[in-house]
Amino acid sequence: MIVIKMREVLRETNYTRISNSYCKSIYKERWMYIMLIPGIIYFLLFKYGPMFGLVMAFENYQPYLGFINSEWVGFEHFIRFFNEPAFWLLFKNTLILAILNVVFFFPTPILLSLLLNEIHITWFKRLSQTLIYIPHFLSWVVIAAITYTFMTVDGGIVNNYLTSNGLESISVLTNPTAFRPMILIQVIWKEAGWGTIIFLAAITGIDPELYSAADVDGAGRLRKLWHITLPGIRSTIIIMLILRMGAFLNTGFEQLLLMVNALNREVGEVFDTYVYTVGVQQGQFSYTAAVGFFKSFVSLLLIISTNNLAKMFGEEGIY
């Protein structure tokens, strides 16, 4: 009897001790928790709030009825979207722009940083770095404006030059075939220089002894580049690629919104711009929320599969 009692007492004290120490450690770290509060509120409100707002994609949301009382329609909006001719157009445009981005834009910062790495005059390297960073600090509005002043048919610099030399003027801004190259050139001009920072940093992290060893073995510059520099920055390249894949479908939303006009809409309209024009401007909230949901979901699948692929090839991945 006494033994059982003793055991109970022991168990109880043990239990209270544990819960006490738990409370104590929370109390001890109370300032840490207090500091977390604003951030947690922010994430709940502005990141998770919209995620829960996605229920409106499954209902006919009416602002005066609210989320709970609006009529539930299940997958109706999704079915409508997939059957719409616009779907394939948007799908095609988004995909082509995204692929062009990965194929042409993604490797440029890597190439640029390899070239910069071969420069041995310090002031020249610094100067060119500073210069190629600058476009990153311009807004898309400014870049669209600069493109406009250069390319517009009535009075643009390029066209004035062409016509004054007896050549025909070219309409880049309204020509559907010129649209994709224009978007690509803009994004390379703006961000390629800035993108070198991370790769240059990775190159700096390579052990210099590897290069000296290669020198002893008589390796040329190309060999050193191929066998030391590139493998040295491989994991950085892969992480950047995964991050890119996550943003694969987000291809320059602001940029596209600024550059799309009535004449190049057939190649320039992507999921995001469609959501904006049909959703916000025409007020079809539920339908476009479904379109946005579809896009976010595909993005999520893309990032997960790239990450898994990276892991399969023995890289670390981002999570």
Place this chain on the structure above:
Amino acid sequence: MALIRSLVSRLFDIFNYILLGTISLTAVLPFVYVIVASFTPPEILAKNQFILIPKEISFEAYEYIFSTSTITRALLVSISITIIGTFFNIIMTVLMAYPLAYKPLKGRKILLFMITFTMMFSGGIIPSYMVIQKLGLMNSYAALILPSSISAFNLIIFKNFFQGLPNELSESAKIDGCNDLFILFRIILPISLPLIATFVIMYGVAHWNSWFGAVLYMNDSKKWPIQVVLRQIITSASGIGDSESTEMGIIVPPQSVRMCTITIATVPILCIYPFLQKYFTKGLMIGSVKG
């Protein structure tokens, strides 16, 4: 053999210098042209030569755009949003990153996962718009500042940086009886200046350059930041179309007005860059991308 190799190597060097020189120039020339054009007398600009070295300087276009209240107001809006917004960003990010860097903290793993998840999945434009509307933030400056308080990516960089700091710093302060908040602001932040300077730039540039947020949430044209006004001027044929200027009867060719506005919308942010540049690459390196 070695001779050929060194010859090839030298040829490559020459090629490389020329190539990078050209790339660097292409990066800045369009922008330099715009600045020069904004100071060129409208008559010369109307003839549209590609001028890079101005022969005559005129402030006509600047006088014109500052004679209307539109641009001045928009500039003030942009400057205020950038300063307040950036300050808010830094405070919010630091406050959240510091506890998350403290490994024994309970619930840390879950929070980190939830933050990373927002980098991969989002509600999208429409539900975010609804949140702003439901919070009653439409047409208020808070709608341009609050929704972008913390960037998950930057938060993780900050967290990694704090994690890398030596433990002894906070330990010793704790023994002296300081609380964590005090430690953060008095001990950790002063040694984090390079990183903070970097993110002042990152967040600052984002605020200064943001356009879509204002288009979405600001209906009142009097509250528009400079980017929205610039867009308006570029797309409208006649420059600044407000009534006061037509009443005043000033007609300046829209081309130079455009150049001017582009310059004004860009120069302030480029001015900050050199001051913070020395911290810059250092700061970016410290964080690294790994989560």
